[in-house]
Amino acid sequence: MSVRLDSLTQYAPGTSRKLLDDISLTVEDGAFIALVGPSGAGKTTLLRAIAGLGGRQEGALHVDGLPLAGRPMRDRRIGFVFQNYALFRHMTVARNIAFGLDVLPRRDRPDRASIAARVTELLDLIQLPTLGGAYPDQLSGGQRQRVALARALATRPGLLLLDEPFGALDPIVRRQIRRWLRDLHDQLGLTTILVTHDHEEALDVADRLVVMQDGRIVQDADAETLDAAPATPFVMEFLGEALAFPGRIAQGWFHPDDANVLPLSTTAADGPASALVRPHEVRLVEGRGTAAATPLKGRQHGLRRFHVALGQRDVEILAPAEQADAPGPVALDIARARIFRDGTRLAFG
Numbered sequence: 001m002s003v004r005l006d007s008l009t010q011y012a013p014g015t016s017r018k019l020l021d022d023i024s025l026t027v028e029d030g031a032f033i034a035l036v037g038p039s040g041a042g043k044t045t046l047l048r049a050i051a052g053l054g055g056r057q058e059g060a061l062h063v064d065g066l067p068l069a070g071r072p073m074r075d076r077r078i079g080f081v082f083q084n085y086a087l088f089r090h091m092t093v094a095r096n097i098a099f100g101l102d103v104l105p106r107r108d109r110p111d112r113a114s115i116a117a118r119v120t121e122l123l124d125l126i127q128l129p130t131l132g133g134a135y136p137d138q139l140s141g142g143q144r145q146r147v148a149l150a151r152a153l154a155t156r157p158g159l160l161l162l163d164e165p166f167g168a169l170d171p172i173v174r175r176q177i178r179r180w181l182r183d184l185h186d187q188l189g190l191t192t193i194l195v196t197h198d199h200e201e202a203l204d205v206a207d208r209l210v211v212m213q214d215g216r217i218v219q220d221a222d223a224e225t226l227d228a229a230p231a232t233p234f235v236m237e238f239l240g241e242a243l244a245f246p247g248r249i250a251q252g253w254f255h256p257d258d259a260n261v262l263p264l265s266t267t268a269a270d271g272p273a274s275a276l277v278r279p280h281e282v283r284l285v286e287g288r289g290t291a292a293a294t295p296l297k298g299r300q301h302g303l304r305r306f307h308v309a310l311g312q313r314d315v316e317i318l319a320p321a322e323q324a325d326a327p328g329p330v331a332l333d334i335a336r337a338r339i340f341r342d343g344t345r346l347a348f349g
């Protein structure tokens with residue numbers, strides 16, 4: 001199922017405060033996208049709006065090319081899994097999964113045998129074929145989360161909306177279950193929108209990340225584009241550690257204020273600017289500069305962390321371990337930096 005939002009603005013109840021501000025978003029049929037951003041960015045509000053649970057709104061929401069408003073709930077084909085998956089504790093796993101079918105009006109409800117068959121099919125799908133008779137308290141967190149997904153899938157939704165579904169799980173189970181979810185999405189031909197504050201989770205599982213801040217979409221792109229061309233310093237910093245070097249562009253060169261950081265060539269116009277670079281993209285250059293680089297203990301992805309005293313300030317970078325043998329004065333090469341001015345990336349930076 002496809003989703004299209006055109007300039008959707010939503011207000012806090014009874015006020016003129018915008019919770020969602022001019023959101024335009026297209027999610028193609030079969031896509032898996034992640035809504036990411038800091039706490040309070042509006043991710044949950046947007047997910048609920050897509051489910052048709054918004055408050056006072058302007059703009060348009062189309063699902064499969066038709067306005068969602070006014071369509072009866074049972075025709076919407078939307079499955080929702082909330083943050084606290086809240087299974088019914090007094091019901092067995094099978095009853096929990098069947099719940100969405102059991103509560104359908106009589107004329108839409110499948111007969112008992114069909115519901116039982118559907119539950120068996122879903123128990124197989126979530127790889128818990130023998131646990132239909134168990135109660136939620138007897139399951140692990142990861143198993144409960146899979147049951148919550150099965151419950152959402154019981155009515156055969158085309159669109160799956162997930163709000164921080166893995167929040168309560170430990171990192172290893174979390175990684176396993178998101179791979180499993182991605183496989184399930186592909187296998188069932190779903191369209192999935194996942195809210196997470198964890199950018200690594202989003203990068204791992206989604207085709208596209210929609211980065212939100214203050215009720216707006218700051219950038220909507222795949223992982224490669226977000227890394228190579230982040231729209232704002234916020235996007236760059238949200239998606240991983242970044243070092244910022246303020247400076248000026250003059251006649252085709254960005255000159256960092258730190259004398260121990262090498263200039264880099266750019267075609268952007270003259271004026272103040274700021275270069276942001278990931279710690280592992282910085283290179284130590286011997287024989288230039290007067291900075292002191294000291295290796296620190298520990299490794300990260302085979303790289304070593306160095307403390308670099310630039311003079312006015314200190315930074316930490318990640319470099320190949322061989323550079324530990326090069327303690328002489330150094331300069332920093334930040335040729336891979338993205339350059340920003342007034343909060344946006346300079347296209348030729």
Ligand SMILES: Nc1ncnc2c1ncn2[C@@H]1O[C@H](COP(=O)(O)OP(=O)(O)OP(=O)(O)O)[C@@H](O)[C@H]1O
Nearest residue numbers: 012013019037038039040041042043044045046197
């Ligand atoms: N019903 C409401 N009335 C007033 N303000 C609201 C309402 N619902 C949400 N908000 C506000 O809207 C903003 C966005 O909230 P939302 O829960 O969508 O953010 P989020 O990005 O999902 O955050 P988190 O990661 O913490 O869940 C917050 O400032 C929140 O206080």
